Amino acid sequence: MSFCADFYRRIQGRRWTGFQGFILNKAFAVSDAVPAGKVWIFMSLSGFRLSSASSRILHFFAVPPADAGGLVNLGADGTSGQFTGVNNNPPLKSGVLLSIGGGTGLTDMQSLGGSSVNGVNLPSYLPEGWKVLACIDSNEGVTNPTPDGITIDAALIEVATDECIPDLL
Amino acid sequence: MRASILNRAEYKRWTTSNSTPSASINPYVISERVPADKVWIVLALSAFMPHAASSQFLRAFAVPPPISDMSLNPQNPSVDQDFSQTVSISNVEPILSGGVLVSKGSGTGSTEMSVNSPGGNANSVNLLRQRFVLRPLWALAVLQDKNGGGGNSFVIALSAMIIAMPLAEAVKDSYAALVAGTASPVFLVNKSL
Numbered sequence A: 001m002s003f004c005a006d007f008y009r010r011i012q013g014r015r016w017t018g019f020q021g022f023i024l025n026k027a028f029a030v031s032d033a034v035p036a037g038k039v040w041i042f043m044s045l046s047g048f049r050l051s052s053a054s055s056r057i058l059h060f061f062a063v064p065p066a067d068a069g070g071l072v073n074l075g076a077d078g079t080s081g082q083f084t085g086v087n088n089n090p091p092l093k094s095g096v097l098l099s100i101g102g103g104t105g106l107t108d109m110q111s112l113g114g115s116s117v118n119g120v121n122l123p124s125y126l127p128e129g130w131k132v133l134a135c136i137d138s139n140e141g142v143t144n145p146t147p148d149g150i151t152i153d154a155a156l157i158e159v160a161t162d163e164c165i166p167d168l169l
Numbered sequence B: 001m002r003a004s005i006l007n008r009a010e011y012k013r014w015t016t017s018n019s020t021p022s023a024s025i026n027p028y029v030i031s032e033r034v035p036a037d038k039v040w041i042v043l044a045l046s047a048f049m050p051h052a053a054s055s056q057f058l059r060a061f062a063v064p065p066p067i068s069d070m071s072l073n074p075q076n077p078s079v080d081q082d083f084s085q086t087v088s089i090s091n092v093e094p095i096l097s098g099g100v101l102v103s104k105g106s107g108t109g110s111t112e113m114s115v116n117s118p119g120g121n122a123n124s125v126n127l128l129r130q131r132f133v134l135r136p137l138w139a140l141a142v143l144q145d146k147n148g149g150g151g152n153s154f155v156i157a158l159s160a161m162i163i164a165m166p167l168a169e170a171v172k173d174s175y176a177a178l179v180a181g182t183a184s185p186v187f188l189v190n191k192s193l
Helices: A005-010 B003-008 B067-072 B173-180
Strands: A012-017 A028-030 A038-049 A056-063 A116-118 A124-126 A131-136 A150-160 B010-015 B028-030 B038-048 B056-063 B132-134 B139-144 B157-166
Touching: A005 A150, A012 A028, A028 A150, A038 A056, A038 B003, A124 B038, A131 A150, B003 B157, B010 B028, B028 B067, B038 B056, B038 B139, B067 B139, B139 B157
Parallel strands: none
Antiparallel strands: A012 A150, A028 A131, A038 A116, A038 A124, A038 A150, A056 A131, B010 B157, B028 B139, B038 B132, B038 B157, B056 B139
């Protein structure tokens, strides 16, 4: 089935800003959940940190509905139960990596002073109830005393489940 | 394609059943088999090693029977003859009974495919190079590079987002016909959006 370019006029920019005052814990940010009856087609996904004190490696995960419901952006410096490590350190209770992987030496995923990193390895889909989580590599330290925070940006198309969309294969 | 297909995506996680008893036996993890009447469309795939002491390099394979049958009674990481062995390490590549790489390949220098980088850091690696279809009775296997070294109590945790589709259901007409047939091994990779 062919699609007209008009389909891509539906691309919308979304931004989710996590708490920007993490000092004693590692920063993270989470998207809204994909609404019921909808699917998100990600054309691009990225994230950044405003802190210029030190670079940090970011990772982007898709979190399934069973745990996504309780995963929200915090209003204060604290921890989320989605992280099984201390101070919001991965690994996650559940989730699958969307961005390129790795840890030390992963310069493509380092954010510093507002520089963005790419959050998706290839055009990606997110079903209803899932969320995107951006977090910091567990080998990185907290930024105390400098406040830290992550912002997620996305270019996505929200489609209803009864719509026809371009084939995913 | 109807967008509703994507809302059938499931989250899966499989973990090595038994941790490694020594540095001479490498860990591996095998997913459950794809049911005989389904195919899996793999939308996301990643892994980490929660307890390894040093950096390791992981690769993911689509594996056919008989090695995929191991998922019916997983004993991993016991020494398995489907894998190769070196003088000092078992359960390494190449997979003797067959298997095709689905992740990005690498040597031991790839930071993108390195877990526990540095040692003790439970970071994930992305094992999906392209979306792909896994045919009935096949499974996913994740191995550690044989040059990465071994250790005690190593396990691999594999996470995935998959859509399980009945064989009779149309994905794309050409794919559905191929998957239902038995003429040749079916491992289909394409991507368009």
